[in-house]
Amino acid sequence: MDERRWWKESVFYQIYPQSFCDANGDGTGDIAGIISKLDYLAELGIDALWISPVFPSPGYDNGYDISDYEGIAPQYGTMADFEQLLSEAHARGLKVVLDLVVNHTSSEHPWFKAAISGKASRERAYYIWRDPAPGGGPPNNWGALFGGPAWSLDEGSGQYYLHLFSPQQPDLNWENAALRKELYAMMRRWLDKGIDGFRMDVISLIAKPEDFSSGTPCPSGYFDPRGRIAANPKLHVHLREMRKEGLRGSGVLALGEASATTLDSARLLTNPNGSELDMVFQFEHMDLDGGETFKWTDRQIPLPELKKVLFKWQTGMEGRGWNALFWNNHDQPRMISRLGYGEQWREASAKMLATCLHMLKGTPFIYQGDELGMTNMCFTSPEQLKDSESRNAYARYVGDGSIKEADMLHYISLKGRDTARTPMQWSAGAGAGFTAGVPWMPLNPNFRHVNAQEQLHRVDSVLAFYRRLITLRRKHDVIVYGACVPYAAEHPGIFAYTRVLGEQALLVCCNFSAESVHFAPPDGFMQAHTRLLLSSYPQSAYMQAAVLAPYEAVVLLNAPDEKEE
Numbered sequence: 374m375d376e377r378r379w380w381k382e383s384v385f386y387q388i389y390p391q392s393f394c395d396a397n398g399d400g401t402g403d404i405a406g407i408i409s410k411l412d413y414l415a416e417l418g419i420d421a422l423w424i425s426p427v428f429p430s431p432g433y434d435n436g437y438d439i440s441d442y443e444g445i446a447p448q449y450g451t452m453a454d455f456e457q458l459l460s461e462a463h464a465r466g467l468k469v470v471l472d473l474v475v476n477h478t479s480s481e482h483p484w485f486k487a488a489i490s491g492k493a494s495r496e497r498a499y500y501i502w503r504d505p506a507p508g509g510g511p512p513n514n515w516g517a518l519f520g521g522p523a524w525s526l527d528e529g530s531g532q533y534y535l536h537l538f539s540p541q542q543p544d545l546n547w548e549n550a551a552l553r554k555e556l557y558a559m560m561r562r563w564l565d566k567g568i569d570g571f572r573m574d575v576i577s578l579i580a581k582p583e584d585f586s587s588g589t590p591c592p593s594g595y596f597d598p599r600g601r602i603a604a605n606p607k608l609h610v611h612l613r614e615m616r617k618e619g620l621r622g623s624g625v626l627a628l629g630e631a632s633a634t635t636l637d638s639a640r641l642l643t644n645p646n647g648s649e650l651d652m653v654f655q656f657e658h659m660d661l662d663g664g665e666t667f668k669w670t671d672r673q674i675p676l677p678e679l680k681k682v683l684f685k686w687q688t689g690m691e692g693r694g695w696n697a698l699f700w701n702n703h704d705q706p707r708m709i710s711r712l713g714y715g716e717q718w719r720e721a722s723a724k725m726l727a728t729c730l731h732m733l734k735g736t737p738f739i740y741q742g743d744e745l746g747m748t749n750m751c752f753t754s755p756e757q758l759k760d761s762e763s764r765n766a767y768a769r770y771v772g773d774g775s776i777k778e779a780d781m782l783h784y785i786s787l788k789g790r791d792t793a794r795t796p797m798q799w800s801a802g803a804g805a806g807f808t809a810g811v812p813w814m815p816l817n818p819n820f821r822h823v824n825a826q827e828q829l830h831r832v833d834s835v836l837a838f839y840r841r842l843i844t845l846r847r848k849h850d851v852i853v854y855g856a857c858v859p860y861a862a863e864h865p866g867i868f869a870y871t872r873v874l875g876e877q878a879l880l881v882c883c884n885f886s887a888e889s890v891h892f893a894p895p896d897g898f899m900q901a902h903t904r905l906l907l908s909s910y911p912q913s914a915y916m917q918a919a920v921l922a923p924y925e926a927v928v929l930l931n932a933p934d935e936k937e938e
């Protein structure tokens with residue numbers, strides 16, 4: 374069995390602070406708002422919080438452009454507020470994991486300001502500079518993720534600096550030992566405050582390869598260098614050093630956002646001896662409806678491909694590493710909407726998707742609002758868009774006439790990053806209970822019927838279902854440590870698998886269709902000691918007739934030695 378670790382046995386909850394809860398009425402969420410909801414979170418049953426960045430930032434990328442690693446942005450509160458959040462979370466048994474963005478800083482960070490002031494500055498080498506291409510222009514054809522080239526010109530020196538995301542997010546040069554030392558010291562200061570770990574933003578991209586040559590362009594017109602960068606073996610060298618010096622060895626959670634990472638690399642990154650990271654988010658299943666190369670379509674994720682990718686990661690990581698499991702985050706649309714499930718099936722499909730995810734092997738992450746069955750936003754005007762990726766894409770493709778305005782808004786509502794960043798829906802009242810002021814981004818109009826207040830005391834609510842699901846994880850080791858074995862992998866409408874740990878076995882069957890489906894269990898799952906551990910419906914016909922209702926998920930348990938509670 375894998376070694377027991379607290380973060381394997383936990384359910385995490387991601388807070389996007391800007392949209393979580395606004396205590397001071399300025400329309401933007403804040404730390405005091407998070408504190409006010411800690412009881413709600415503790416009652417949900419989660420174990421740990423991942424808090425998206427709350428550091429000072431010009432906000433070009435909603436805090437993923439940090440201008441001071443050691444402070445708290447005034448819009449969120451003060452360091453004293455943060456310390457209170459930490460101690461109140463700990464008092465409720467909740468661990469706190471901070472978002473750490475060390476692939477790049479903000480262009481407003483004092484390091485970058487010094488670096489761009491002249492070639493002689495000490496911090497110049499903290500960033501990545503290249504001379505123009507021989508004929509002039511950027512050094513290669515690499516594209517930035519938020520549009521345009523990955524290089525911007527520093528007119529003073531005539532050199533270009535690298536930015537994989539936006540020009541306001543210059544990439545740090547991890548080859549520079551003085552920079553690494555500063556970063557590790559900063560991490561240790563946060564650990565000294567008592568945080569429990571870091572979620573490390575695009576950590577797979579910190580080690581830039583020596584090969585800075587151009588590559589084959591994507592439909593955007595640029596080469597996407599992320600695969601090449603993530604494959605650089607130097608990444609593992611840096612992470613081992615970071616583990617020793619920044620994290621002071623094991624014990625502190627290092628959760629990596631590993632975009633463009635292969636299975637082989639993820640096995641190294643999360644190898645069980647803990648020398649690098651503990652677990653990673655991989656994105657292969659998120660890329661199935663367009664990927665990062667061209668997401669502005671209405672293509673949907675085909676279930677057979679979704680299963681294929683997730684099973685590859687389930688079986689491929691078995692005994693070799695650890696997966697972080699997620700359907701949603703602040704960069705991804707809501708999975709219910711992404712799969713095209715309408716209002717009629719919203720609650721049923723929310724419960725089914727939750728079951729499917731939480732029963733896989735790995736650590737499940739709930740993104741704020743998942744537990745209510747929140748959906749994508751339907752944007753009707755470009756003025757409503759806040760995210761630079763969507764705004765830039767809108768300007769480019771509507772601007773050059775390649776995509777019609779209404780179509781682009783539709784694609785952005787389906788796939789853009791703003792669509793899951795609408796404020797948390799706490800109640801049907803003014804401001805959805807999120808704010809007493811004017812919310813920083815539009816509320817999803819469905820807050821009047823999709824909200825926490827309505828679900829708190831309703832026994833068949835999505836929220837109540839999440840509580841049951843989370844409780845199960847604590848009771849059955851097989852949910853945490855059982856190996857995942859795909860079942861009926863070719864079935865077009867059902868996502869099914871078993872989990873096996875010694876004598877214990879689970880069968881998980883999830884109906885991804887709006888039809889009732891007869892679906893026979895594998896041998897050994899209709900024994901005297903088989904019981905229905907969970908169904909997402911109040912009454913299930915599965916044990917009697919092997920029939921799954923539309924979007925029903927069931928979990929069966931074979932536990933010969935276990936007594937019925």
Ligand code: TEU
Pocket residue numbers: 434437438474518538574575630632665703704762790
């Ligand atoms: O995201 C990195 C990343 O590569 C993707 O998640 C990407 O933002 C998305 O697929 C674009 O469609 C991280 C953060 O989670 C994101 O919010 C930041 O904008 C980005 O890094 C830069 O810091």
